[in-house]
Amino acid sequence: MSDTAIYMDNQATTPLDPRVLKAMLPYFEEHFGNAASRSHGFGWTAEKAVENARLLIADALGAQSRELIFTSGATESNNLAILGAARMYQSRGKHIVTAATEHKAVLDPFLYLQNQGWEMTVLDVDEFGRVSPENLRSALREDTTLVSIMHGNNEVGTLHPIAEIGAICHEHGALFHCDATQTLGKENVNVEEMNIDLLSCSAHKLYGPKGVGALYIRRRNPRVRLEPLFHGGGHERGFRSGTLNVPGVVGLATALEICLEDMDTEQARIRVMRDRLQHRLLSELDYTHLNGHPEERLATNLNISFEFVEGESMLMGMDGIAVSSGSACTSASLEPSYVLRALGVGDDKAHSSIRFSLGRFNTEAEVEEVADRTIATVQRLREMSPLYEMAQEGINIASVNWSAH
């Protein structure tokens, strides 16, 4: 594979913004102290940097700095929020609720709890990937302790009506956890306005470093308690023992600060490029379908199924362009995307899906090149696709009696 020239997989991870790296470097070098060291200046300097970062992030979320703890990333934040809350409140009830399109870092802790005796409800989503507030309302019970719904989906970008979902949870006395990994720094996120009790985020989705994230834990109305996952030195108010990743924490805060500086302008610029790519692909190729919500969707996301061509073979043809596919062949599980399946996208179209996710460093010229290359690859592969040939002959692919294997 040649060197990747165009990076359009920003929902997998974003490049580190050079300004973020610059802010982090002193905390690898002269300010290497342990933020928990109380007896000397090395520790005080590190602690000050951490507390400044905590204040900045908490402020951005509409929270108080005491409500924010640092973790190793969104997977840890999700696990701590879900396992921690479910275990802490198990005397109140053992029913927990989530949605079919959540990230594995939410679904797998839920399944783990189910194996431990909890009862879980998985809400369906509509064809655009949205949870219906009415479905949530009817799923909630006396013994529901926790609901976890993401803000923006990582595969199709669909945004859920979080404020409404949070309000319903609170009416029913359930805690509301929201995985905002894909939206923080790109969409407005406010824990008060959105009725969120627990919120997960990660630095590497917003041009920060990998290996650091945060969890917001509400302290008032209601005060949320969690059973910790890590036991040790009692760092982070006992919620998360372990020496803090000081450069990472500084990186997360700096990355978020940069995102918020001109978030609306940046997202508008990305949306224009995304819409251009979407327009070209859907108008210049037949048999193409947009996956996800046409409007209520992250500006960075474009997920399209190109019928009659398989995703992995497309990625192979688009050598030098970094995108991802919902095809089984590109996943470790050898199953096509469960997210697309939850939207009712057939497995055949899931195999044909490509996710383009744009970011801060993409250019208009890159968008044109990606469109050109995608179109050329689809056309080339369709020339050798028996399914495209059948479609051209007017045969309905779905009516054929295929030999499943």
Add this chain to the structure above:
Amino acid sequence: MSYSDKVIDHYENPRNVGSLDKDANDVGTGIVGAPECGDVMKLQIQVDDEGVIREAKFKTFGCGSAIASSSLATEWLKGRTLDEATEIRNSDIATELALPPVKIHCSVLAEDAIKQAIEDFQSKKND
């Protein structure tokens, strides 16, 4: 996923892409796989009076390894008698293309497509 040079070569320069007249008496067609499984192969052979495969064509919906497996199969089929064609094993295709374990099913599909094409041709002869 990293691909062998042979897979890349067949993907970039597929041999014998196309279609033969499936209703012709000297043509056998095999279509295996399913769209919801992510791969469908169509493999066709044209057989002369001596029982020698003179032409072979394929069209494949699937990953690079599936495309390469069917492309290689058509290359190997040309010039073989039907008996010789039935001797092509999926393991030969997998070895030639250096397919990783998760892609072995692509070679299995190619073997199945060969067998189905031969059966289709023979059923026409017997009619």
